[in-house]
Amino acid sequence: MRNDTFLSELKVGEVGKIVELTTTDRKNIGKMMSLGIIPGVSVCLLRRYPAFIVQIGYTKVALDHKLAVFIRVLPQP
Amino acid sequence: MKNVALIGNPNVGKSVLFYHLTGNYVVVSNYPGTTVEVSQGAAQLGGRTVTVYDTPGMYRLSPITEEEAVARRLLLERQMDCIVHVTDAKNLPRMLPLTLELLQYSYPVILVLNMMDEAEKLGVQIAQTELARRLGIPVIKTSLTQGQGLQALKRAVIEILKQGQLSKRTTTPPREESPKLLLQRHQAAAQLLQGVYLQGPAAAKSSWLEMLTLHPWGGLLLMIVVLYAGLYLFVGRFGAGTLVNLIEGTLLGQIVLPALTHWLDNYLQWAPLRDLVIGEFGLLTMGFRYAFGIILPIVSTFFFVFAILEDSGYLPRLAYWADRWLGKIGLNGRAVIPLTLGLGCGTMAVLVTRTLESARERVLATFLLALAIPCSAQLGLILALLSAQPYYLLVWVVVICAMFIFSGLLVHKILPGQRAPFFMELPPLRLPTLNAILQKTLARMRWYFMEVIPVFIAVSVFLWLLQQTGVLTTLVALMQPYLGMLGLPSALSTVFLYGFFRRDYGTAGLYDLYHAGLLNGAQLLLASIVLTLFLPCLAQLAMMIRERGVFVSALISFLVAVLAFIGGVVVRIVLGLPTL
Numbered sequence: 124m125r126n127d128t129f130l131s132e133l134k135v136g137e138v139g140k141i142v143e144l145t146t147t148d149r150k151n152i153g154k155m156m157s158l159g160i161i162p163g164v165s166v167c168l169l170r171r172y173p174a175f176i177v178q179i180g181y182t183k184v185a186l187d188h189k190l191a192v193f194i195r196v197l198p199q200p
Numbered sequence: 201m202k203n204v205a206l207i208g209n210p211n212v213g214k215s216v217l218f219y220h221l222t223g224n225y226v227v228v229s230n231y232p233g234t235t236v237e238v239s240q241g242a243a244q245l246g247g248r249t250v251t252v253y254d255t256p257g258m259y260r261l262s263p264i265t266e267e268e269a270v271a272r273r274l275l276l277e278r279q280m281d282c283i284v285h286v287t288d289a290k291n292l293p294r295m296l297p298l299t300l301e302l303l304q305y306s307y308p309v310i311l312v313l314n315m316m317d318e319a320e321k322l323g324v325q326i327a328q329t330e331l332a333r334r335l336g337i338p339v340i341k342t343s344l345t346q347g348q349g350l351q352a353l354k355r356a357v358i359e360i361l362k363q364g365q366l367s368k369r370t371t372t373p374p375r376e377e378s379p380k381l382l383l384q385r386h387q388a389a390a391q392l393l394q395g396v397y398l399q400g401p402a403a404a405k406s407s408w409l410e411m412l413t414l415h416p417w418g419g420l421l422l423m424i425v426v427l428y429a430g431l432y433l434f435v436g437r438f439g440a441g442t443l444v445n446l447i448e449g450t451l452l453g454q455i456v457l458p459a460l461t462h463w464l465d466n467y468l469q470w471a472p473l474r475d476l477v478i479g480e481f482g483l484l485t486m487g488f489r490y491a492f493g494i495i496l497p498i499v500s501t502f503f504f505v506f507a508i509l510e511d512s513g514y515l516p517r518l519a520y521w522a523d524r525w526l527g528k529i530g531l532n533g534r535a536v537i538p539l540t541l542g543l544g545c546g547t548m549a550v551l552v553t554r555t556l557e558s559a560r561e562r563v564l565a566t567f568l569l570a571l572a573i574p575c576s577a578q579l580g581l582i583l584a585l586l587s588a589q590p591y592y593l594l595v596w597v598v599v600i601c602a603m604f605i606f607s608g609l610l611v612h613k614i615l616p617g618q619r620a621p622f623f624m625e626l627p628p629l630r631l632p633t634l635n636a637i638l639q640k641t642l643a644r645m646r647w648y649f650m651e652v653i654p655v656f657i658a659v660s661v662f663l664w665l666l667q668q669t670g671v672l673t674t675l676v677a678l679m680q681p682y683l684g685m686l687g688l689p690s691a692l693s694t695v696f697l698y699g700f701f702r703r704d705y706g707t708a709g710l711y712d713l714y715h716a717g718l719l720n721g722a723q724l725l726l727a728s729i730v731l732t733l734f735l736p737c738l739a740q741l742a743m744m745i746r747e748r749g750v751f752v753s754a755l756i757s758f759l760v761a762v763l764a765f766i767g768g769v770v771v772r773i774v775l776g777l778p779t780l
Contacts (some may be wrong), residue, residue, distance in 0.1 A: 144379070149376060149377075149378070149379060150264055150557075151621065151623075152379040152382070153259075153260065153262075153264050153377070153379070153382060154264060154623050155623070156379070156382050156383070156386060157209070157259035157260065157294070158294065158623075158625055159291070159293065161294075161383065161386050162383065163387075163390075169406070169414075170414055172416060173416050173520070173521060173523060173524045174520060174523050174524065174533070174622060176414060176520070176626065179294075180290075180291060180293065180294070180399065181290040181291055181322065181324075182291055182294065182625060183406075183625070183626040183628075184623070184624070184625055184626070185516075185519075185520045185533070185622065185623070185624045185625075185626055186621070186622060186623045186624075187523060187527075187532075187621050187622040187623075189621040189622075190621045190622075190623055
């Protein structure tokens with residue numbers, strides 16, 4: 124069993140289950156949740172550069188490094 | 201009269217529904233944030249007239265961005281008899297929390313599962329009746345771009361209105377909400393959807409084109425293709441070249457205007473009146489000719505190209521691509537949308553800066569729009585005029601880009617604060633339909649004319665007054681030393697005067713002067729640069745004051761004037777041109 128890490132550490136193509144949003148900034152939490160970045164949901168990392176792109180269900184979300192380091196995920200096999 | 205509000209996340213089809221219900225077209229695109237203001241229209245439902253409100257996208261009742269706040273304000277200030285919550289069916293899990301929130305405040309809600317066609321293609325299954333039972337509200341499946349499900353939806357709205365149950369909202373949704381509550385609502389939504397919403401068997405696959413648009417090099421390549429084919433070839437060469445020659449040069453210049461002038465000459469005996477209609481700044485000879493002969497063909501070709509870009513979903517991808525670069529000047533990728541819209545019309549673009557998150561970014565974008573983003577008519581004419589000398593065109597492009605970067609860095613340094621983190625939904629790439637594109641182009645042209653016609657009358661009358669009273673000569677004399685420092689002839693002073701009223705008029709004046717042989721190539725280049733950088737037109741200034749306030753607008757205007765002048769002088773010196 125692998126330990127949890129941050130979205131910013133995942134490799135392209137890896138899937139992670141979101142554990143926690145580790146920021147206290149309500150604005151940022153609100154923004155992420157509204158597009159489906161919610162604890163318990165699995166995301167697949169599609170791109171890391173020039174910014175991060177994750178696939179959540181049928182939604183593609185682009186986010187920068189600043190936000191990716193807040194998202195704690197458990198890598199899925 | 202009964203009120204119906206269309207509410208929902210950005211980019212789910214609220215404006216399309218608004219069009220189906222009211223027949224009023226508001227611009228619809230494939231990116232979040234197309235609608236930034238509330239539109240209002242009348243609809244005939246069940247034999248009575250109902251007011252329908254189209255709102256900017258919102259994710260929750262406690263807003264984060266200014267555009268979200270707009271929708272919240274509408275719900276709080278106006279008594280709604282029915283709220284139609286429009287959702288993208290395939291993404292229901294993340295949209296249902298808003299339904300729950302609306303229900304929590306006892307609003308009479310109808311849930312619309314839109315884009316069913318896309319959801320079905322992906323194999324998504326939604327048990328409509330069971331969902332309606334669990335929520336206790338009507339649930340309607342639609343594919344609104346095809347008009348499917350519209351009748352059922354109308355019947356549901358009529359039914360709600362007939363019941364006449366007003367919202368019993370007793371508490372006001374808080375301005376801010378704790379993440380814990382948000383999470384609880386999402387969990388409640390997930391639970392409610394268990395066994396009702398089933399994802400398709402195949403995960404969403406990305407097409408090669410999709411991956412190309414997101415790749416750093418692919419994105420660059422695509423941008424170059426779009427700029428070259430869309431802007432340079434279609435707007436610059438075809439719109440500002442071929443079409444303008446045809447309409448202004450041949451149709452108006454050789455057939456319509458000479459005949460009209462000749463005919464009117466006999467009737468207008470009083471010289472000042474003759475001047476007003478067919479003189480140098482005449483309503484017909486200048487105002488009408490500029491508006492219809494020069495500006496119209498360019499603006500319509502631009503709007504056409506822009507509509508294709510909007511509907512395909514390219515713009516959010518460009519935002520993604522540009523985020524890193526815009527970060528260097530304190531903006532984030534989202535700023536791509538107002539900035540590219542500014543290439544169409546700066547006035548519209550200043551309004552759209554609302555989609556940016558922080559006040560700082562809104563000021564930065566407003567400033568760059570005023571300084572370094574030419575509007576479509578200006579851009580098209582400059583491309584057409586300078587394309588005869590590719591070297592000059594290159595110099596113009598380099599100078600404007602350098603100014604954009606330099607002034608962006610400068611203001612970024614001066615203004616306190618940081619950019620908001622970049623966060624954006626990338627909607628799926630969609631093949632635009634010709635129908636939608638033509639409709640949008642026409643709607644924008646109509647909007648454009650509503651704005652341009654009063655101005656072209658006003659400018660002609662105003663300049664005519666200045667000319668009749670002799671003030672014009674004084675003004676020209678006043679401007680002469682400054683133009684001299686830029687190495688430009690005094691004939692250009694009227695062009696700068698037009699430019700203050702409307703940017704595109706200024707450039708149209710430039711077009712006239714060049715064709716009359718009053719400018720050489722280098723002067724044309726210099727004038728193009730200064731006119732591009734120089735103060736925005738009146739309409740944009742008015743919008744700036746409305747959105748940013750008098751103080752910030754005055755500051756921006758001052759800075760723009762100084763930078764434009766200095767930029768012009770520097771270019772003159774570098775090119776080794778003499779002062780006049």
